[in-house]
Each structure stands twice: as C-alpha cells, then as structure tokens.
Amino acid sequence: MTKIRVLDPDTVNQIAAGEVVERPASVVKELIENAIDAGSTSILIEITSDMAAVTKIRVTDDGEGMTPEEAVLAFAPHATSKIRDIADLSTLRTLGFRGEALASIAAVAEVTLVTRPRGSGALAGTRLVIRGGEIVEKSEVGAPEGTTIIVEHLFYNTPARRKFLKSRNTELAHIYAAVENLALAHGEVAFRVVQNGKERLSTQRSRDLLATITGLYGADLARALVPVEGRLPILTIRGYVSRPSENRGNQSEIYISINGRSISSRQIAAAVREGYGTLLPKDRYPVAFLDLTIETDLVDVNVHPTKREVRLSREREITGAIATAVGEALAGHDLLGDAPAEPVQQPLLPQEPVPAPAPAAGEPEAAYTVRHRELALSDRQLRRTETEAGGQENLLPPMEPIGQVAATYIVAEGTDGTLYLVDQHAAHERILYDQVVEQRDKAAGSQELIMPVVLSLPPKESAALRDAVPLLAGEGFVVEEFGRDTFAVRAVPAALGAVEDPASIREMIAEFLAGEARAAPDRREAVTCIIACRGAVKAGALLTAEQQKCLLMQLARTKTPWTCPHGRPTVVAFDKRKLDGLFRRG
Ligand code: ADP
Ligand code: MG
Numbered sequence: 001m002t003k004i005r006v007l008d009p010d011t012v013n014q015i016a017a018g019e020v021v022e023r024p025a026s027v028v029k030e031l032i033e034n035a036i037d038a039g040s041t042s043i044l045i046e047i048t049s050d051m052a053a054v055t056k057i058r059v060t061d062d063g064e065g066m067t068p069e070e071a072v073l074a075f076a077p078h079a080t081s082k083i084r085d086i087a088d089l090s091t092l093r094t095l096g097f098r099g100e101a102l103a104s105i106a107a108v109a110e111v112t113l114v115t116r117p118r119g120s121g122a123l124a125g126t127r128l129v130i131r132g133g134e135i136v137e138k139s140e141v142g143a144p145e146g147t148t149i150i151v152e153h154l155f156y157n158t159p160a161r162r163k164f165l166k167s168r169n170t171e172l173a174h175i176y177a178a179v180e181n182l183a184l185a186h187g188e189v190a191f192r193v194v195q196n197g198k199e200r201l202s203t204q205r206s207r208d209l210l211a212t213i214t215g216l217y218g219a220d221l222a223r224a225l226v227p228v229e230g231r232l233p234i235l236t237i238r239g240y241v242s243r244p245s246e247n248r249g250n251q252s253e254i255y256i257s258i259n260g261r262s263i264s265s266r267q268i269a270a271a272v273r274e275g276y277g278t279l280l281p282k283d284r285y286p287v288a289f290l291d292l293t294i295e296t297d298l299v300d301v302n303v304h305p306t307k308r309e310v311r312l313s314r315e316r317e318i319t320g321a322i323a324t325a326v327g328e329a330l331a332g333h334d335l336l337g338d339a340p341a342e343p344v345q346q347p348l349l350p351q352e353p354v355p356a357p358a359p360a361a362g363e364p365e366a367a368y369t370v371r372h373r374e375l376a377l378s379d380r381q382l383r384r385t386e387t388e389a390g391g392q393e394n395l396l397p398p399m400e401p402i403g404q405v406a407a408t409y410i411v412a413e414g415t416d417g418t419l420y421l422v423d424q425h426a427a428h429e430r431i432l433y434d435q436v437v438e439q440r441d442k443a444a445g446s447q448e449l450i451m452p453v454v455l456s457l458p459p460k461e462s463a464a465l466r467d468a469v470p471l472l473a474g475e476g477f478v479v480e481e482f483g484r485d486t487f488a489v490r491a492v493p494a495a496l497g498a499v500e501d502p503a504s505i506r507e508m509i510a511e512f513l514a515g516e517a518r519a520a521p522d523r524r525e526a527v528t529c530i531i532a533c534r535g536a537v538k539a540g541a542l543l544t545a546e547q548q549k550c551l552l553m554q555l556a557r558t559k560t561p562w563t564c565p566h567g568r569p570t571v572v573a574f575d576k577r578k579l580d581g582l583f584r585r586g
Contacts, residue, residue, distance in 0.1 A: 003081040004066075004073045007099055012078050014086045015097075018305035021104050023165060024054040025174035026306070027151050030101035031059040032182050032191075036260075037082065037094040038063025038147065041205060042190040045179060047172070049196060051463045054171050055152065062146040065117040068126040072138070075111075075130055077103040090297040095261055098305065107133040108161070109154045115147040132157055167467050176201060180216050184289060185257035187212045210240060213289055221246070221287065226333045228290065230325030234298060235318055237325045239290035244276060244330070247284040247567045249525065254288045258299055263310050268292075271319035275326025281560050288326075294318065378547050381428065381537050382554070396556040396571070401548035408539040410548045417576040424548075425539045426564035427555045433532035433565040434558045436493065446476040446491035453489040453505045462487070464513045475528075477509070493531060508534050529565045 007015075020026055028045060035043045040063035048056035066074060073079050080099030083089060089097065105111060110132075116125030125143025129136050155162040165171060172195065183191045183203045192202040203215040214222040224246040230237035254269045255262070272288045273280070280286065298318075300311040312318055399412040399420050410422040457465060462485040469479050476493030489505055508530050537543070543551065555561045555570065564570055580586065 002067065002070045002073055004070050004079050004099075005081070005084070006073075006076055007078040007080060007083070008085070011083075011085050014302075016302050016305050019104070020098075020101055020305050021108060021154075022161075023174060024057060024154060024171050025178045027057050027105055027109075027154065028059065028175050029178040029182070029306075030096075030105065031057070031149055031151075032179065033095040034101065035059060035061035035063055035147065036182070036186055036189060037096050038065070040146070040189055043192070045175075045191070045193045047175060047193065047195040047200075049168050049172065051168065053165065053168050054154075054175070057151045057154075058148065060146065060148040062144075063118070065120075065146050066115045066126070067117050067120070067122070068138075068140075070117075071113055071115050071126045071128055072135065074113075075102050075106050075128075075133075075135070079103070089300075089302055092296055092301060093259075095307070097301070100305070103133070105151060106130040108158050109156065110152045112150040112152075113147070114141060114143045116143045116145050118145045169464065169467060181255065181257075181262035183216060184209070184212060184255050185260050185262045185291065209238065209289060209291060213240065225287075225289075226329050228325050228329040230321050230328075232317065232321050234295050234314065235321055236293040237290060237322060239288065241272065241275070241289075241326050241329060242287040242567075243333075244279040244286070245563060245567055245569045247280055247286055247563065249284065251285045254285065254290075256288075256290050256292065258292045258294055258310060259296065261301065261307065261310070264308055265310070267312075267315060267319050268322060271322040272326055274323040276330065277327065279330060281562070284560070284563075290322070292318075292322075378537050378541050378543055381535060382547055382550055394556040395558070395561050396552070399552065401545060401552060403545075404543055404548065406540075407542050410543070410552065412548075412552065414573075417579075419574040419579060420571055421574075422552065422555070422571050423539070423564070423569070424541070424543060424551060425536050426568055427551055427561075427570040428536035429532045429564045429566075430558050430561060430570055431551075431554045432535050433528060436528045436531050445494055446478055447494040448478075448491045449489065455487045455489065455506060455509065457485050457487070459485055461510075461513060465509065468513060472509070475531075479509075532565055 020030060024047075028047075032043055032045065038061060040061035042062055044058075044060040046056075046058040046060070047054060048058075070081075076099075078099045080097060082094045082099075083092065083097045102111075111128075111130045113128045113130070114125055116122060124140040127137070127139045127141040127143070129138075155165075176193065179191055179193050179201065183189070183201075187203075187206050187209055190203060190205045193200045201216060203212050206212060210222055210225070210227075213225070221242075224243050225240035226243060228237060228239050228241050251266075251269045251273075254272055256265055256268050257263065268290070269285075272290065273285055276286060294312070298313040300313075301307055303309045303311050397414050397416075397418070399414045399418075402411045402413055404424075405411055405421070408424060410420075410424055410427075412420040412422060414420060455465070462481075465479070465487060466481060469481075472479050476491065477489060478491035480488050480490060482488055489509070492505060537551070562570060574582075
C-alpha cells in the first residue's frame, strides 16, 4: 500500500501541462513545495555553485518521508499522493497536485533521494539515484526521518536549456526570491538557505508574519509597515503594507499569497495600489505583504504548470475588499513623518543671492580653511546637477531657506508660515537620481577618466566583477581586465561629471557587486541609486545660504521631490496649524 498513485489519463488530460523546470530556482521551488506538503517544520536549502553556475541543490526536510515503494513511485510521471481525480482540486490544501515535478527534474538531472518515513518504526531509510529518469541505484541506508533530495548536473542532457541560464548570480537571485516567497507564505516552517557554506537567509517558525518579514528584509522595512486586516464570508485578508514614504518604482515588492501559495496577480497588486489613492505619486508602488485565505472552490490553481497564477471566481468582490482594507489600514494609522501627498504647484519665489560667509569673528584660520574646503566640495557637487531652468514645473510649495540644522537639514519657511525641514542628502540624492535616469535613458554614455582607476581584487570578487562588466558598461562604467584579478576603470557614467577620487569609484563598484545577487532584476536601478548616493551632498556638510537655495530650487524641479530614490522623505512639513497644536494654541 502506498499513498502515491498514478493519475488516470483522463485526469492527466485536464491538468495544465507544460514544463516546470526552467532553471535552478524552479527545482528549489518544487522541492520546497513538496517538503511543505509533507508537513515539515524546518527546511534546509543548500546550494553549491562554482564561478559560472549553480552546480548542486540539496533540500532537506523533516516531513513525513516515504517508504521504499513510495520513493520509487514518486518519480513516475503523474504520480501524486495529493489528488485522486480532478474534482479534488476544488478542495485542494496542498501546493502540489500534478505529480510531475520529481519526474521532470529527474529527466534532466541526476537526482539522489534519501528518505525515511516519520514514525513508522522503520530503522533504515531508502536511497535512490536516478539519472536521466532511470533508477540507477537503490539501497537501504541509515537516515533521519524526513527527506533529502540532491539535484546535480541540471540540464546535462538538454544543452539548449542550459544555454538559456543566466549568470550564476542571476540564478542565485532567482533561488533566493523563490525561497522568500515560500517563506512569506509559510511562517509555520523555518527556512534556511546556505550557499557554498555561507548562510544567505533564514527565518524562524512563527505565526507572526511580521517576524518573517523582519527575518527576510530587516527591521528597518518592518518598522515602515502598517498592519492590514479584512474579512468577507469568502475571504480573510491579513498582512502589512508600507507607509507611503516607503515606495518603489514598480510592483515587484507586492508579495501576495493565496491559501499558502505565493502567486503573482496584476489585479491584486492593482487593488493594493488603489488602496493608497493619492497617498502615492502616480508612478510609485508600495511594498506589501498580503496573506489571503479564500474558499478553495473560488481559487482555480490549474491555470499554469508553475502554479504562480491562479484564476479567481468573484474577483471583483475580492479585489474590492483588498483595496478597502488597505485604504482603511492607512487611514487609521498615524502617517506623520510622511511627505505630503499632493504637492501644491506654485513657482519658487525669486530670492536675493546671499554672499558666502567670511570667517566668523575669532574663528581660527585652520577651521576656516576646512570649512572653506567643505563648502567648495558642496559647490562642485551641486554644480553637477545644475541645469537651465527650462520649462520644468516646480512641484514644491514656495519656501525660503532660513539656515541649516546639524549641517544635515535645511530649515525653510513657506509663504504661508509652514515650517519645512529638508534632508539635504536625501534631497540631493533625488536630484542626482533623476538626472542619472534621464542621462541613462538618453544613453549619454561615459566620461573618460584622465587617470584610470586600478582595482586589484580577491579572486572571488574579481569573478563577480568580470561577470558584471557588461552590465557596468551599460551604466557607463568602462572596466577592462588587464591582468590576473586586476581591472582598470577607464570611464564612469557621464551623469557623474568628472569624479576625481579613486576611492569613491572603488566604493561604487564594490557596492554594486555586493548588491548584485540580491537585486538582480533591479540592478540598473541599484547602480543608479549608488551613483546618486555617492555623488550627493553628505549629511554633515556645511552649506552656504546660496547653496541651500540652489538645492531647494533643484529639488523643486524633480518629478517626485517628496522622497529620495530609496523612498525616504526629503521634506517634512509642519504647517501653522500643526505648530499651533504643538504649543496648545487654540
Ligand atoms: P506533486 O507534488 O504534484 O504530488 P511531485 O512530483 O512533486 O508531485 O511529487 C510526487 C509525490 O512524491 C508527492 O505527491 C509526494 O507524495 C511524494 N513526495 C515528494 N517529495 C516529498 C517529500 N519531500 N516528502 C515526502 N513525500 C514527498
Ligand atoms: Mg510537488
């Protein structure tokens, strides 16, 4: 007797067919789904890679395991323990149901399975080796309860598919993304990803979604989230959405799961965005984590073989409820500290230029010199972003700088008595970012360095840099390898202007490499952010009144002056009413 059966041909014909093994991340996803379906409480994912590719995937679970007969049957096409016939789909509670994943993986790789059923009293486990779909080895081994599956030589017999694989780092990024999605949808399971012996991500078992989010993305993001709840007879919504100041240029950070299945849905993402109304500029999207529980007979999972898409009955009702729940969560929450949502569109007031400061009375000469050098640097940085005031709208309300606090914030007064605090670094980052994006889109290209900057790197980093050369070239960095692990940076993005110092170039490239695996889909964006951040006036830099004015003017001409490229606010406002309130005036 085994729990696994081969589906009859009639049922097979009604199941969405197609390839599920596109890349290493698909293998990881399918193996984790099986481990979750087997009732695991902890799943270990070990990835081995060489310079070029992912070479080995190993997933270990503490789930129910398989008997020797089940282990063999699991690799047969259309063999599953999860449904008997198509009618079972309407009450499906498991992630799998096609009975195809193990068979498909085994057909294009070498698979080793070690498994022992939980609580069966069986002393020995089963070890199977399958190559190209054939069982080439079957033996008894000592094994813990649960299942370990090792996949090696993926696509060894299908070179065409192997050719479609991207760089190692891109494939790793897809793997991490797959694990993140599953971890978000399954807080009841602890996940750990180890790559070449190094832990890359991990979550603890927790019913609290926020704990999982914190484990994956850090406390800073978690702090920027607002809880969402909603309930209809057919639907329960729980999750978190970001405060408006934490926003993104696309929908890639709207994470949705339905009944434990991580899915992508443009309709649901749009509903989340709709909940923000005018709290966000038109082309910005929030970060969101939504866990939806929907009656299973309203969710058709049999749409696509990878099961990333679902078809919903009563979709309007569901998306409507989501938009409402998000709207209510934001309305009921104190969003203080957020940038105002709807900018007043008025031109900046003309202002008298203010002369640069002379040494203050009694100020020692050395201090003055330091201050002078600092101001000159700020001047260079600001000049980089100075453009002719051609036709651009001014999106900030009129304000006059009064001074600087902590050499970090510009204090300004609006014509209506509003007090503004402007984060000078965030503001200049926004300005630079817009400029770099514009230049990037115009393909304005590179600016050659007078002195190439030479980088000597440890082998691991140099491999990563070698991988990244074409991508860096797309951003305007001309990097050439001219010796063992030695590279020359010959040109930098023109948008940067003449970057003089090698240190900041080195830093830019280092940061780019560090962020590379994690943010592969947004790498271009990441580089732009790094450039903006490096080039921007620093917090702690003194600014003359004139420089402050110049910064505000440039900021007013950006398309979204309210946040920096990372979504942090650039400007906070205290209107007269709020000030009066703080002082308990009428
Ligand atoms: P599906 O998940 O759609 O049923 P798969 O090919 O992924 O199809 O797996 C086939 C069967 O093998 C599953 O139905 C399950 O019974 C068994 N199986 C696979 N992986 C595991 C595992 N990690 N632990 C226990 N049983 C497993
Ligand atoms: Mg499966």
